Amino acid sequence: MSPHADTSVHKRTWWKEATFYQIYPASFKDSNGDGLGDLPGILSKIPYLASLGIDVVWICPMFNSPQKDMGYDISDYEAVYPPYGTVEDVEKLIKACHQNGMKIILDLVVNHTSDQHRWFKESRSSKDSPKRDWYIWRPARYNEQGDRMPPTNYRSYFAGGTWTWDAHTQEYYLHLYDKSQPDLNWENEDCRKAIYDSAMRFWLDKGIDGFRVDTVNKYSKHISFPDAPITDPNSFIQPAAQFWCNGPRIHQFIKEMNTEVLSKYKTFDGQPVVTVGELSLTPDPEGVLRFVSAVEKELDMVFQFDITHLGQGNGFQDKYDFTEWELPEMKKIVEKWQIFIEGTDGWTTVFNENHDNGRSISRFASDAPEWREKSAKMLAVWLTTVTGTLFLYQGQEIGMINAPKDWSIEEYKDVEALNYWEEAVRLSGDCSDPTRKQRILHGLQLMARDHSRLPFQWDSSSNGGFTSGRPWMRTHDLYREINADAQVKDMNSVLSFYKHQLQLRKEHKDVFVYGSFELLDPENASTFVFRKHFQERSALVALNFTSAPQCAPLNEMTLLVSTYTEPISETLQPFEGRVYINF
Incomplete structure (x- = not known):
């Protein structure tokens, strides 16, 4: 299509023109001094978000959880993790956002639950349990020596295999992520109905305005579970996304979710509720369009992760084995996901940070003291002028950067980072890959999820004003230099620049948004x-x-x-x- 194509084909709606702001509850603001961010802390900062020019607040999982994966392992969809607050606190937050003209969305994490969820406890209680089929169980295999083997050779997202043996019922259960996160069986209709009631309607009935849908293309697996081809001859476990991503019934499941639940609800001001899906491992624009085409009635938009994967190694096993990249690679990625919606009824998203990646200044520009503010503003120009719905991550608007490189690995908290590090230590130690430890450390210093989870830097007081207690994760060393309080007072700050850019984006939305x-x-x-x-x-x-x-x-x-x-x-x-x- 010509670069001058008339894009008025894109129907105008509120969520296309909105700026979304992602909040990671543990790291945003602590209200009670226990060192962990919480819902009352978020509530206290609603005026700050409104003054920034935010339209939608997205809260990462605040549901009850053992916190093996920072809340993405949910033990009760209808309860709040007690250190974060209560369901009543969520209701107050919904009301405050609406009173300030902002909408609010929550995370929808329904590919898996925690192994502490009552559904899974019932499922593993007996092979005859009514909920046995709500999760994915398979018998063991045995090799020629009679050793017990998992049902397949799949590698998980978090390093290691995807099957864990349950001694009580003598079968394996599937988990694409940590062993504490068993996958739900979407093939079971009763399971799907329970998901719709507990994870969706419960919160929609309280007035939320939509969902960010976690791991949205993982619900449908190839239930024959064939072994993956061997691409790493040095390992039993192999990459196998082709067997559990974008499976045969995925579009059917998402359409059902929309028809049965989402289509029945409106936002607080009478607009359609919004969905944005986390769509990994879908590099083909035609494949993405199937999820976001308006006529398909599935998702409003998705996150496609080519931009945040820049520098990552090839495949899960090499995710943190950093590879150098050049600017033309980034430009082609941006172009690809800008033009794929032209002449279609689909839509795209704009972002370069989230809770799963290193900070954009450190990754894509320069966090050197003399350049970090310039880099932050330059990246802000990029984000605020390209087509699609804009998503910002907490701290991006003040130019937060990665943890210092001299921090030891002991400062890292994320289960994924630690699993990769342990694997690298083992492979370096047995000489099968002697330089892996050094390479993975370098990759973690640039791309680890921990960088985005450092406490928000509110002011120059102790711990950056995040908490009066001991923070759950170390505060960045530069909180006295990089903090919101100082930038609110400075018309030339990164924060002031973001406010200006967000306003310009609204004023010139014809060109910048559409x-x-x-x-x-x-x-x-x-x-x-x-x-x-x-x-x-x-x-x-x-x-x-x-x-x-x-x-x-x-x-x-x-x-x-x-x-x-x-x-x-x-x-x-x-x-x-x-x-x-x-x-």
């Missing part, structure tokens, strides 16, 4: 330049991803934004971003 995308100079390894078009209006965005001045195809269009107060004509300054308009 406009078509045209990439310029795709092979340039230093600058990222693109045009946005909507009918007769256009904008040119120029970004310098280096610490040296760069030439860019700037022209006589009117300068709308620069991340520098005095831009030099025809030369982009180090880590500068500019926007020109022609309206």
Whole structure:
């Protein structure tokens, strides 16, 4: 399609134009000094979010949980993790968001539960349990020596296999993630109905405005469970996403979820509720479009993770084995997911941070002291000028960066990071991969999930104002230099720049939210330049991803934004971003 294509085909709706803000409850704000963020802490910061220009608050899992995977292992969908607060606190938060003109969505985590959920306890109580088939159980296999073997050779997301032996009932259960997170069996209709009631209707009836849907394309597995082909001859477990991702009934299940539940609810101001799915391992735009095409009535939009996978190694086993990348790779990814919706009834999302990745400044630009603020503003220009629904992650708006590289591995808390580290230590120790420990440490320093989970830096007081107690996770060493309180008072701060950019995005939504995308100079390894078009209006965005001045195809269009107060004509300054308009 021509870069000047008329994109008015995209039906306008509230969630396309909204800015979403993701909150990780453990790390946002602690109200009672126990060192862990909580719901009353979030409630106290609603005015801050409203002043930033946020339209939708997304709360990561706050449900009751043993916290093996930071709340993504849910033991009760209808209760709140007690250190976070109560169901009544969620109701107060819903009311406060609505009173401030913001909507609120929760995480929907229904591929798996905790092994402490009553459903799983009943399922593993006996092979004759009515809920036995609510999870995925299979008998053991035996090799030629008579040794017990798991049903398949699949590798899990968190390193290790996907099957755990249950001695009580003498079968294995499936878990794509940690062994404490058994997968639900979506093939069982009674199980699906219970999910709809407990995980969805319970909260929709309380007034939430939609869901971020976790691991949305994992519900349907190939239930014959064939072994995966051997691609790593040094290991029994093998990557096997083709057998449990985008399975044969996945679209049927999501349509049913929409028809049976979501279509029956409205937001607090009478609009359709919203869904955004976590869609991993779906690199084909046509495959993604099946999930987000409006006529299909499945999901409103999804997160596609090519951009946050930059630098990750090949496959699950090498996720943290960092590989160098060049700017043209990033530009092609952005272009791919910008243009795939043109001429369709689908939609796309815009983000470069979340709770599962390192900070964008550290990963994509420079967190060196002299460049981190410039980098933050440049990245803000990128995010706020491309087409789609914008998602920000807590702390992004103040320019939070990765943990210092001199922190020891003992500071890392995430189960995934620690599992990969333990595996690397073992493989280095037995000399099967002697440099793996060093390589994985480097990858974790850049990409570990822990970086995004450091406590929010509110002010320059002890622990960055996050807690009056001892924080559950170490506060960044630079909280006195990077914090919200100082930036609120500074008109030239990263926070003030984000406020300005979010307002501009709304004022010029025709071009920035709905406009078509045209990439310029795709092979340039230093600058990222693109045009946005909507009918007769256009904008040119120029970004310098280096610490040296760069030439860019700037022209006589009117300068709308620069991340520098005095831009030099025809030369982009180090880590500068500019926007020109022609309206």
